[in-house]
Amino acid sequence: MTAILVTGGAGYIGSHTVRHLMEQGHEVVVLDNLQTGHRGAVLTPHFYEGDISDAALITEIVKKHRITAAVHFAALSLVGESMKFPTKYLEANTVKSQLFVHALVDNGVKQLVFSSTAAVYGLPTQVPIPEDSPTHPINPYGLSKLFIEQYLQMMDTLHGLKWVALRYFNAAGASEDARIGEAHDPETHLIPLVLQTALGQRESLSIFGNDYNTPDGTCVRDYIHVRDLADAHARALQALENGKPSGSYNVGTGQGYSVLEIVEAARRITGREIPTILAPRREGDPDVLVAQVDKIAADLGFTAKHSDLETLITSAWNWHSQLSC
Ligand code: UDP
Structure with missing residues (x-):
């Protein structure tokens, strides 16, 4: 073979x-x-x-x-x-x-x-x-x-x-059975940090800048x-x-969400408070990064199927919460 x-x-x-x-x-x-x-x-x-x-x-x-x-x-x-x-x-x-x-x-x-x-x-x-x-x-x-x-x-x-x-x-996200997920040390990525804050492992989430050229002022990512x-x-x-x-x-998905939208969705899904504080911009962060996805759809027949916010955050939450058990 x-x-x-x-x-x-x-x-x-x-x-x-x-x-x-x-x-x-x-x-x-x-x-x-x-x-x-x-x-x-x-x-x-x-x-x-x-x-x-x-x-x-x-x-x-x-x-x-x-x-x-x-x-x-x-x-x-x-x-x-x-x-x-x-x-x-x-x-x-x-x-x-x-x-x-x-x-x-x-x-x-x-x-x-x-x-x-x-x-x-x-x-x-x-x-x-x-x-x-x-x-x-x-x-x-x-x-x-x-x-x-x-x-x-x-x-x-x-x-x-x-x-x-x-x-x-x-x-972002984790496997459906919560067997494998995202674990970096030190953690720097938004969704794991938001969920660790929801679990009380961090006091608050820093929002890196709210004066970007986006609808709510926070960075938009795909x-x-x-x-x-x-x-x-x-x-x-x-x-x-x-x-x-x-x-x-x-x-990517072709759809962007702001940092605040991610935090709001995580509050809704986890039912936890998730305190935030405003922090200075992080060096090298563009306002908006969203993919055009037509080429991969046409050539590889690929479209994202599990990347709605609900599935993304729920799967990551299931994984993070079982880690802390
Ligand atoms: N971000 C934030 N607070 C954090 C970590 C990230 O506000 O504690 C923002 C970051 O500025 C960026 C977005 O969340 O706009 C996604 O950052 P991440 O590090 O997850 O991914 P990157 O876009 O750097 O690949």
Whole structure:
């Protein structure tokens, strides 16, 4: 049997995708260095703890498991941290990914789905954002991903590597059975912080700025359920298998919610108070980030099915509340 290699399969989006691919009947092998991932979130028996830049290890895995395609999540992903430590981000996300892709191609693996980000767009010139918008990242995280998208195109030209880059908007939510969810340490993402506040684990939620150019003054983001993201990856793999050309796709819903709308929905769903305080703007936050989603619908047949606010927050809440039991 052939298999799919998933790097970062112990992480938040990676573990949900591994589960989805296994449910579809694929054999899945996970490679993760467990720097930010969780061993308990790896749902396949085929697990390697190691580094994506270890060419000898990639060769061993590809040969042993007859890998035909890879999904590459393994990365550092905190925008704020990347502003403080740009070199760390460029090394982890760009240099190591370049070595990883090279090792794949060397071993004859010619299909790759890559975790990219809406941060490649920087400050959008048009909202909803189409994929052919200018890419001018305003933080090292976005730049580290954009470099790899460009490198993948070069590897297609040189070696016929077929790739899909999925530019995620704001991932959120947890699995329906509350088995896997979002756990970062330290936590910086809005929905987990809101729910930790609802649980009384934090005194209050800081709202980073209320003078943005949006209807209620707080930032608007396009939140996409992690189960929908998993589906997008499976569709991208299938498209490559079917011979679709390489390209980059937004993965979002096309609908934005403000920070205040998220807090209000969480108050309603959890029945908890959720105190908030107004805090200064966070560096590098654009007013509105919402995806144009026509391209992924047309080419991959993807539309978000679980990303309404109710499902997003309820699934995350079920996961967070059982953690605190
Ligand atoms: N945000 C906030 N308070 C927090 C964390 C986040 O107001 O404690 C805002 C943040 O400024 C952004 C939105 O919530 O506008 C989503 O932030 P998150 O870090 O979840 O995702 P990002 O958009 O950075 O990928």
